[in-house]
Amino acid sequence: MKIIFDAPIPNTFGFSVKAACFAEYASVEELIELLRDDSLPRPFFHIGGGSNLLFTRDFPGTILHSGICFTEIAGDGVVRVGAGVVWDELCENLATEGLWGTENLSLIPGEAGAAAVQNIGAYGIEAGDLITEVECLDTETLELAVIPAEQCQYGYRASRFKGEWKGRYIVTAVRLQLSPDYSPRLTYGHVGDAVEARFGTLEDLTPMMLRETVIDIRHGKLPEPSEVGSAGSFFRNPFVSDECYAAVEAVAARDNLGPVPHFASPEGIKIPAAWLIEKCGWKGFCDGNVGVWKHQPLVLVNLTGKASPSEIISLEERIVSSVRDRFGIILSPEVEHV
Ligand code: EPU
Secondary structure, three states: EEEEEEEOOOOOOOOOOOEEEEEEEOOHHHHHHHHHHHOOOOOOEEEEOOOOEEEOEEEEEEEEEOOOOOOEEOOOEEEEEOOOOOHHHHHHHHHHOEEEHHHHHOOOOOOHHHHHHHHOOEOOOOOOEEEEEEEEEEEEEEEEEEEHHHHHHEOOOHHHHOOOOOOOOEEEEEEEEOOOOOOOOOOOOOOOHHHHHHHHOOOOOOOOHHHHHHHHHHHOOOOOOOOOOOEEEEEOOOEEEEHHHHHHHHHHHHHOOOOOOOEEEOOOEEOOOOHHHHHHHOOOOOEEOOOEEOOOOEEEOOOOOOOOOOHHHHHHHHHHHHHHHHHHHOOOEEEOOO
């Protein structure tokens, strides 16, 4: 177990933020010990890789981090993974094993436990599609619970762990069902075209070929985390009513913005936030230490490495206002503000 007082908080934005205490545990027993330890500053806040968080100020309590790192792979594609395993290392491991399921989720920053909370998703698949059960510690009773995926209410970037259960459960391990059977997912956007361009075929693919393609696509669109700080997509894609969509189309027709990209779904019509932000002129915008990524305007970046959380929040507010004023849609952040 590692306990550090007055510690920097790991975060992919590259902000210099501190916590009164940072504690990392390597087992469920150590986690229980930490939760019982009255000498640790409260409140507790659990993080994964810090890749979806915006610490708005120094944190007065204890940041918890899982160091539970094991991966068990059974022959039939049943996988059990500790919450602290780096998500992309899991993806690489499973692709190497020839198992289908996580290859399109390659290179998403963060850890397996957070993936089950955030329901991370990319290129036509979400973690919730693969998760069968989530092993958690109930912080009220300090007992372990194994929660079936059907009870986790997985939706677009949503789960019960982020909603009514927030703060109650700490994920300790995740169980997934991968597929040994040939099942490439090629239908999202230009994934199929990118596979064909890279390998000259859409047949006899392997999970590793898909993984390599997805890594290429992401490298082209998203900032390199070691070079430019960000939290990936800063905003959620909005789901709107038919009337709201018609109003956006009217604005697009009036202002010659071209066709409005949109996707029908049970939650409403999804309009890419990236399109709305780009059409408000923000793509590639820079202001001092912060900016809007030049290849993917959903991503707000710490351009100089010296940005403060307030500079990002001020940029967020300006983007939200301009999209609201032009299109009547209020964007909500995907990144959690702490
Ligand atoms: N678009 C633009 N301008 C751009 C980029 C995109 O107008 O510069 C529009 C286009 O219409 C494009 C559409 O947005 O077809 C969708 O773009 P993309 O495929 O890049 O996906 P996204 O909806 O912008 C989501 C996730 C990403 C994930 C991609 C791929 C959210 C909030 N973001 O982005 O997730 O990688 O799909 O599946 O849902 C993340 O969460 O950190 C993340 C990167």
